[in-house]
Amino acid sequence: DIVMTQSPDSLAVSLDERATISCKSSQTVLDSSNNKNYLSWFQQKPGQPPRLLISWASTRESGVPDRFSGSGSGTDFTLTISSLQAADVAVYYCQQYYDIPRTFGQGTKLEIK
Amino acid sequence: EVQLVQSGGGLVQPGGSLRLSCAASGYTFSSHWMHWVRQAPGKGLMWVSYINTDGSATAYADSVKGRFTISRDNAKNTLYLQMNSLRAEDTAVYYCARTNDAWDYWGQGTLVTVSS
Numbered sequence: 001d002i003v004m005t006q007s008p009d010s011l012a013v014s015l016d017e018r019a020t021i022s023c024k025s026s027q028t029v030l031d032s033s034n035n036k037n038y039l040s041w042f043q044q045k046p047g048q049p050p051r052l053l054i055s056w057a058s059t060r061e062s063g064v065p066d067r068f069s070g071s072g073s074g075t076d077f078t079l080t081i082s083s084l085q086a087a088d089v090a091v092y093y094c095q096q097y098y099d100i101p102r103t104f105g106q107g108t109k110l111e112i113k
Numbered sequence: 114e115v116q117l118v119q120s121g122g123g124l125v126q127p128g129g130s131l132r133l134s135c136a137a138s139g140y141t142f143s144s145h146w147m148h149w150v151r152q153a154p155g156k157g158l159m160w161v162s163y164i165n166t167d168g169s170a171t172a173y174a175d176s177v178k179g180r181f182t183i184s185r186d187n188a189k190n191t192l193y194l195q196m197n198s199l200r201a202e203d204t205a206v207y208y209c210a211r212t213n214d215a216w217d218y219w220g221q222g223t224l225v226t227v228s229s
Contacts, residue, residue, distance in 0.1 A: 040215045042158075049208050049222050050158065055215035093158055097215060100172045102148065102160040 002027055002096050006105035012113040019081040021108045023072075023094035030074045031098065038098035041070055041079045043090045044107075050093060054079065086112060115139040115218045117209050122223030129199050129227070135192040135209030135220050143167070143187040146212040149194050151205035152222075161207070162194065177203075199227045 003026040013019040029038045037057035042050035052061050054070035057077055067082040081088055089112060094105040121133040135147070149161040162173045162183040171183050182195040192209050204227050209220040 038214070042216075044158075049219035050216075051219075052215055052217050055217075061217070095158075095216070097212075100163065101174055102163070104158040104160070107157045 001101055002029065002099055002103050004094055004096055004103050004105040006092075006094060006108050008108060009106065010109040010111070012111045013081075013084045014113045015086065016083050017113075019084050019088070019110055021079045021092055021094075021110075023077040023079070023105050025075045025077075025096055028074050029096045029098040037073050037077070038096055039070075039072070039077050040095045040097060041068075042093045042095065043088075044093065045090045053092075081110075084110075084112070115211070117211065117218055117220035119207075119209055119220040119223040122207065122225045124226045124228065125199055126229050127200060127227055130195070130197045131199065131225060133194040133196070133207055133209075133223060133225070135194075137190045137192065137211070140211075142185075142190040147183075147185060147192045148210045148212060148216065149183060149192075150208045150210060151203075151225075152208070153202075153205045156205075159205075163212075164192070196225070199225075201227050203227050 005024050007022045039057040041054040043053050044050045053064050058070045069080050071078050091107045091109050093107050116138045118136045125131050148163045151161050164171045164183045168185050180198045184193045206222040206224050208222045210216040211218040
């Protein structure tokens, strides 16, 4: 199984400041045949299902604010929120969809400092 | 509008059974793989099972293999999860999710509580 490890487990950032979450996979999630990274980022608020923010490591979903961006390739990935807003308080998960079983990182809890 | 509406959760005794349903609308259900995921109270997300478009291929997490069965009825646009021999550690919110490579739509979640 591909193990996904996020860091940090929790993060407190001031409003309008940058937040950065790291995600590392135990093996590559890059398909060399199409040069795509099978990596997603989700945001989950209490009592709600996860919301897809980023697919293919860096493609922002429709309706997701442009302060959210994803980067990385192979085994190392980053989610960046360029200017933290109060609405961004949530738990963030990375997930690989390269292989079965699909696996998630343990989650990063993002709070306001 | 794509919607996944879940039903079937509740309280069940250890060793009991439950069937979850996920009714899809707003898209061609038979064109997409589907997954079940669960989240124990206060914990992270854990993949449970997937099924391909026509039901000919499935897979399960080791922790539920032999106890849970995923299925779909493309004529009814509905996904199912039959859960047998339930254990306390199966207590969680269960979500269905549509796959468009990435998991772009999720059900609202349904709570399954296994307790005597």
